[in-house]
Amino acid sequence: MSNLVEMLTYPRKASTQMEELFIHKYIDSIGGMKKDSFGNRIIRIGNDVDWCFTSHTDTVHHDCSKRQEVYTDAGYAYKLDGEPLGGDDTTGVWLMLNLIHDRFPGLYIFHREEEIGGRGSRYIASSTPELMDGIRKVISLDRKGYGDVLTHQSGIRCCSYEFAYEIARQLGGEYKPSQRGVFSDSANYDYFIPECTNLSIGYFNAHSSQEIQDLVFAEDLCRRMKRVNWERLPVFRDANEFDDWRSSTRGQKRTEKKKPRYTEQLGEVTWNYYPDRGWVSKEPKKKKKTKKKKKEKKTDFDMFYSFGGYNDDDDDNPYDNYWWW
Numbered sequence: 001m002s003n004l005v006e007m008l009t010y011p012r013k014a015s016t017q018m019e020e021l022f023i024h025k026y027i028d029s030i031g032g033m034k035k036d037s038f039g040n041r042i043i044r045i046g047n048d049v050d051w052c053f054t055s056h057t058d059t060v061h062h063d064c065s066k067r068q069e070v071y072t073d074a075g076y077a078y079k080l081d082g083e084p085l086g087g088d089d090t091t092g093v094w095l096m097l098n099l100i101h102d103r104f105p106g107l108y109i110f111h112r113e114e115e116i117g118g119r120g121s122r123y124i125a126s127s128t129p130e131l132m133d134g135i136r137k138v139i140s141l142d143r144k145g146y147g148d149v150l151t152h153q154s155g156i157r158c159c160s161y162e163f164a165y166e167i168a169r170q171l172g173g174e175y176k177p178s179q180r181g182v183f184s185d186s187a188n189y190d191y192f193i194p195e196c197t198n199l200s201i202g203y204f205n206a207h208s209s210q211e212i213q214d215l216v217f218a219e220d221l222c223r224r225m226k227r228v229n230w231e232r233l234p235v236f237r238d239a240n241e242f243d244d245w246r247s248s249t250r251g252q253k254r255t256e257k258k259k260p261r262y263t264e265q266l267g268e269v270t271w272n273y274y275p276d277r278g279w280v281s282k283e284p285k286k287k288k289k290t291k292k293k294k295k296e297k298k299t300d301f302d303m304f305y306s307f308g309g310y311n312d313d314d315d316d317n318p319y320d321n322y323w324w325w
Ligand SMILES: [Zn+2]
Pocket: 056, 088, 089, 114, 142, 184
């Protein structure tokens, strides 16, 4: 079993010697590991698996000339040199190595160049999609925090609520479906694979000097992942149903405002699905700000005149807009 803290000592900007060294030591040393033309590393364990775990080998670092010093305290890994730790996504790689070591079934893909545009996964999606034949679930291990099973990435739906809910239920702890995802490799497969998600793996403040990794959580998550029945997870989403947004990002003209085809309330945010725009949250931030400003003004006004009995808030008050003196 590989040592996560030791793995974290390799700062690995994409295509650096340090990344090659890391891959050579930890990934290529596994029997049966394959490499595609882009450099992604791939291994399949078990027959007829319809789920795939993914992580990425590169990190966000500037100086990759030497190994970095990693400290641990109270179950957390951290650094003091002003560069990120690289829990994103060393921990995802570590989790997959552990599952592979225990011969836990699944298709495993170690993507390259995620941090510079998701290039490794884009290569597979566009050039070798047959690798994913029979795969219906893609689970990236590449999310901050303790509790997210992402249903959306960059506002675009990537898996069904039912799928995310069931993973969250079986993992336990703080896990629950979340719409707040940004980009990870699994998003590049969501137009032909029905259920794609990204799981929290216990790092915080990624891409910054304040990045930390909860080591105890990572070990516990590894155990919990083995208890999930990945084979029996519900597959609800139709991958073909939600790929229209891609045409709008290719610069095609957006048609006039259309009524949403689907509306979903999750937490306090309402999402609408527009065929030409994808999933859009109902309340844009800008509108909120102007509303707040107006309210403040109104309050000042009310307070100023309240002594005289002025009130324009209450519709039932016969003295609305009426001066008493
Ligand atoms: Zn990442």
